[in-house]
Amino acid sequence: MCQRRTTTFDLEQRGQCAACESALYLDAATSTTRCPRCETKGARAVGSGRHVLDDNGSVVDFVPSWLQDTDTVMRGLLREVEWRVCDDVVDGSLVAQPREIAYEATGAALGVPYAYEGLATQLEPREFSPTVLDLRRRVERAIFGHDDGFFNSAHLNLYRSGADHVSWHADEDDDLYGENPVIASLSLGCRRTFAMRRAKEILTFSLDDGALLVMAGATQKNFDHSIRKDDSVERRVNITFRRVLRVSSPDRQLLMPASILTGPEGTRFPVMRDALLSTAFAALLPLELLTLGSLSRGLESLGYMPGRRTYDVRQGRIYLLSARLRAYGVRGDGLAAWLATTPDAGKKLACAAALAPTPRFCLVFCGGNAGDLGYRIPTLRHLATVFPDADIASFDYAGFGLSEGASSEATAFASLRDFCDSYRERRGDVPLVLYGHSMGASVAIDFATSGYPRRRARALVLDGPPASIFHCLGCGTRASLAALFGRLDYYPNHRKIGTLECPVFILHGLQDPICPPINARRLYDAAPPSTTRYEPIFWVPGATHGDCASVAPDEFARRLRRFVNAALGLPPRIGAGRDG
Ligand SMILES: O=C(O)CCC(=O)C(=O)O
Numbered sequence: 105m106c107q108r109r110t111t112t113f114d115l116e117q118r119g120q121c122a123a124c125e126s127a128l129y130l131d132a133a134t135s136t137t138r139c140p141r142c143e144t145k146g147a148r149a150v151g152s153g154r155h156v157l158d159d160n161g162s163v164v165d166f167v168p169s170w171l172q173d174t175d176t177v178m179r180g181l182l183r184e185v186e187w188r189v190c191d192d193v194v195d196g197s198l199v200a201q202p203r204e205i206a207y208e209a210t211g212a213a214l215g216v217p218y219a220y221e222g223l224a225t226q227l228e229p230r231e232f233s234p235t236v237l238d239l240r241r242r243v244e245r246a247i248f249g250h251d252d253g254f255f256n257s258a259h260l261n262l263y264r265s266g267a268d269h270v271s272w273h274a275d276e277d278d279d280l281y282g283e284n285p286v287i288a289s290l291s292l293g294c295r296r297t298f299a300m301r302r303a304k305e306i307l308t309f310s311l312d313d314g315a316l317l318v319m320a321g322a323t324q325k326n327f328d329h330s331i332r333k334d335d336s337v338e339r340r341v342n343i344t345f346r347r348v349l350r351v352s353s354p355d356r357q358l359l360m361p362a363s364i365l366t367g368p369e370g371t372r373f374p375v376m377r378d379a380l381l382s383t384a385f386a387a388l389l390p391l392e393l394l395t396l397g398s399l400s401r402g403l404e405s406l407g408y409m410p411g412r413r414t415y416d417v418r419q420g421r422i423y424l425l426s427a428r429l430r431a432y433g434v435r436g437d438g439l440a441a442w443l444a445t446t447p448d449a450g451k452k453l454a455c456a457a458a459l460a461p462t463p464r465f466c467l468v469f470c471g472g473n474a475g476d477l478g479y480r481i482p483t484l485r486h487l488a489t490v491f492p493d494a495d496i497a498s499f500d501y502a503g504f505g506l507s508e509g510a511s512s513e514a515t516a517f518a519s520l521r522d523f524c525d526s527y528r529e530r531r532g533d534v535p536l537v538l539y540g541h542s543m544g545a546s547v548a549i550d551f552a553t554s555g556y557p558r559r560r561a562r563a564l565v566l567d568g569p570p571a572s573i574f575h576c577l578g579c580g581t582r583a584s585l586a587a588l589f590g591r592l593d594y595y596p597n598h599r600k601i602g603t604l605e606c607p608v609f610i611l612h613g614l615q616d617p618i619c620p621p622i623n624a625r626r627l628y629d630a631a632p633p634s635t636t637r638y639e640p641i642f643w644v645p646g647a648t649h650g651d652c653a654s655v656a657p658d659e660f661a662r663r664l665r666r667f668v669n670a671a672l673g674l675p676p677r678i679g680a681g682r683d684g
């Protein structure tokens with residue numbers, strides 16, 4: 105039972121470091137007092153720009169002085185937000201936190217209270233205050249290029265002086281935020297040191313008035329962070345914008361935003377777009393071949409994010425190595441898995457499938473550019489419930505999971521062709537239905553339009569498809585830009601789909617922050633009418649990138665079955681549990 109209430113300051117007792125005389129702080133996680141300065145000795149100070157912190161997908165973008173009208177914003181926040189001092193439970197006692205906090209949300213997130221281990225009472229969210237709402241819009245535009253409410257919650261901290269701080273922690277709650285959350289952190293007022301640490305490595309960011317810091321990918325899994333206690337006297341406010349998910353699933357939030365800002369507000373130069381432009385510019389120079397070759401290779405590699413391998417294949421089965429996926433209840437049980445050898449390159453290609461006794465067809469799931477086969481397992485199982493009498497299969501692109509080779513547009517295309525050959529060798533001439541999500545849609549479109557008669561696709565499903573990388577980044581609407589740089593664009597699906605012959609079904613989340621929904625419309629319009637007449641576009645309200653099936657499961661299943669049955673011209677098999 106928690107009885108006495110004390111404050112962090114009581115417990116810190118104005119202790120001083122014996123070595124450097126800095127005021128000690130109480131670390132809430134270990135309930136020990138420590139020196140904020142000595143603890144970060146040898147830290148590497150990190151400047152502005154994008155920082156890929158490791159090979160595991162920890163990415164941070166940092167823009168000092170991003171926000172300009174900070175005084176007005178600060179006044180608005182102090183006036184509108186309901187600030188309060190909350191208690192942590194430390195060693196069984198209530199301890200007042202060394203800062204004031206508030207929690208605001210909107211939409212579905214309003215129904216989800218804020219809580220974390222150690223917080224004495226969970227916080228009921230309040231509606232976004234006007235200033236927070238306005239900031240959310242500006243931050244979203246900077247990160248995603250458009251504001252459609254991706255961030256539905258805001259956690260606010262008020263540090264009254266340098267004595268206020270936040271101890272080491274990670275904002276990691278998979279049920280609340282999904283696997284790889286994008287967290288946008290905006291700072292106002294007094295400059296303070298934000299530190300990140302992993303094992304012995306410590307990084308510091310000097311967060312000034314108006315600084316915007318975006319943590320994405322696996323940053324919360326791999327690093328802790330803190331605001332260091334210091335002797336400053338001015339106050340500081342920090343807002344972290346996050347997206348609270350309604351359904352927890354390891355397949356959600358896998359992707360990082362395609363573009364993250366690098367300039368002050370108003371002069372947005374998302375990294376990817378910047379790189380595309382400089383690539384295009386380099387092409388106009390006399391040294392074009394050399395420069396273009398190296399730039400475009402570097403650029404292309406940015407697009408593939410396999411992450412750490414999550415599985416192994418042994419004796420025809422897939423085993424999950426990732427504790428995180430296992431904690432979600434993801435299991436390889438009942439799935440077949442094999443390592444094919446690619447005929448051209450002699451490299452390994454990892455394949456997995458839920459096999460039906462007598463499959464009517466095989467649905468081949470081509471995943472996006474992040475994560476490997478381990479992450480596809482829930483999707484395979486879900487699709488197997490939609491089509492109990494089909495084989496549901498997937499594979500890893502070269503460079504992902506156990507599939508060998510370098511990742512590129514060409515090797516991703518080859519991986520699907522090699523998979524289909526390997527599948528056919530094992531299962532015979534089963535009709536193929538391709539289901540491509542995100543980058544996988546590009547791979548599926550390439551296959552379906554590249555004229556391999558033996559591997560012909562009988563139907564194509566495109567889920568959150570990019571019309572091309574330029575279109576995905578939001579440049580595609582500018583016709584002149586697209587025409588000028590078109591030859592450098594990756595995955596030009598809108599051009600390829602004009603020669604499609606098989607039926608196609610396109611679905612897209614209306615809240616997709618990564619690939620704007622206009623991409624679906626462009627592909628639909630560019631495809632021959634004979635291929636799109638089976639099913640209109642399925643727009644899924646509330647869905648983002650890759651969660652259409654979990655946001656609208658019933659309609660997803662109904663329309664997918666209707667499409668596949670019509671496309672294959674097969675009557676539904678009686679008793680197979682389908683509604684045709
Ligand atoms: O104040 C900051 O910059 C960090 C705040 C923080 O880490 C949090 O609220 O989770």
Ligand SMILES: [Fe+2]
Pocket residue numbers: 273274275329
């Ligand atoms: Fe945090």
